[in-house]
Amino acid sequence: MAQQVQVENEALYGFTVPDEAVWALAPDVAYRRLAMVNVVFLGRPGGDWVLVDAGLPGTAGMIARSAAARFGADRPAAAIVLTHGHIDHVGALRTLAEKWNVPVYAHPLEHPYLNGQSAYPKPDPTVGGGAMSLLATLFPRGPLDVGTWLRPLPTDGTLPFLPGWRWIHTPGHSTGHVSLWREEDRLLVAGDAFITTAQESAYAVAVQEPELHGPPMYFTPDWEKAAESVRALAALEPETVVTGHGHGLRGPAMRQSLHTLATEFERVAVPAQGRYVGHPATAEEGSAYPGRS
Template identity: 55%
Template sequence: MDNPMKDTRMPMTSVRSGEGTEVLKDLYAYTVKIVNVVYAGSPERPGDGWVLMDAGLPGSAEELIGEAEARFGPGARPQAILLTHGHFDHAGAVVELAQHWQVPVYAHEAELPFVTGRSRYPDADPGVEGGLLAKIAGWFPNEPVNLEGHVHPLPADGTVPGLPGWRWIHTPGHTPGHVSFFRDADRALVAGDAFVNVRQDKLYQVLTQMEQLSGPPRYFTPDWPSAGESVRKLAALQPRTAVTGHGEPLAGEAFTAGLAELAAQFERVAVPDYGRYVDGKR
């Protein structure tokens, strides 16, 4: 395994960095600077096991291991690491975590080239309509991690390794193999970057974590038609709670209605007016 980003340190943070939120008794969202990772499993029943969803920014492995032990006890080790996708802020520490815990990693089959060192994601678009973070997106890491031999495709039947009762849903657009995770029993959703709860291209909003239900980060989304279909797919599930890759967790009727509105108005409110991956495709 190899992580070309391992020595990269991102000079950005937010007011929520280092904070955790117990969304449900068995769903805990922890913020690493600007991105959320999820610990799924009950600390009251550690024998049932738990999984880590996404793997934070480069250099965050020790922080995520420490948070795992604070929640599940000394030496806590997940049954698996699940990736919604492989961008630098969601897979930044995955190699180090997989090596430390010696556990398998799972991702969608279409995401495997980007987490086995075979393919790079499309370049960020610093010219896309958006704020300051969009303008500097060309400086963000885009080298693929290499989990060859240690990453596996998610089961074709939609089940989620280590999480009975959950299913994965293919939600492409932000990346080809982006997935979200959903539990039908209580309509809990881990959305990754299919949609987010803060405008990720706006520096002030990211720093303050100003809540705004939004489409995926503009500067790293190359397929807007698929992104819109993915949001509509998730809205049709009428989730009651959600953890997104960026921003505070969401819950309640206002969230469900807001997601339905985002889905209905996606092309108008989420798709940028211009950009490398937009021009000529609206």
């Protein structure tokens, strides 16, 4: 499966661009890999643009330099949109929000983790899969407070400054997780609803062999909702996807792999054991986990 996906992407990438460079998926869509996580730039150079997610702690300078090279040093983001608020997606958020003084949009169910109210449910190092799972207990889980800039996503599903895009609630990996979708060219920004690398394995994170996986197992507190979200995204029949971890992918082999993941999710994505397997997180397992929507 991975080899098929890689062949599909050879024409798109050419395999000559270093991993840390900005990869363009469309004239107004690009992403940058920051060690183990991606940030996405939406918008055409010369116009308004939006940053999706904010990487690891300490990466604000890299994100800002990539943005300046793409959009111009005098054109900061019009907004930051979060797929969710885990530390690898908000590590540089406060620095960038202060630097640009722009609104930060997130689903209301993520707001407790972004306004200083709540910590996320505890990670689960027992899910297996490799060193990243074992190290999960060391990952900060909040709360982060960016309440000064925090705004709810529009209730009509639109995205500020991004005509043609809409957000889709895709819970499971977090209660307020969202994915971004553009019908015109069937382009999907999936966040961590599903990913294109085996994030539990430090080796896979380093190698980045493209293959579809469910959300990172060690930080997913509701597997039933995660399965529903993957099936909803597969039903969109995306042409191009970029996820929170791993390379962007496109084409028939990607769609086939996504449908396989959706159909066989409980067998191939849900860990054999773990804190939240068959037992979604509750308020007692996070400092104020809002529960299931």
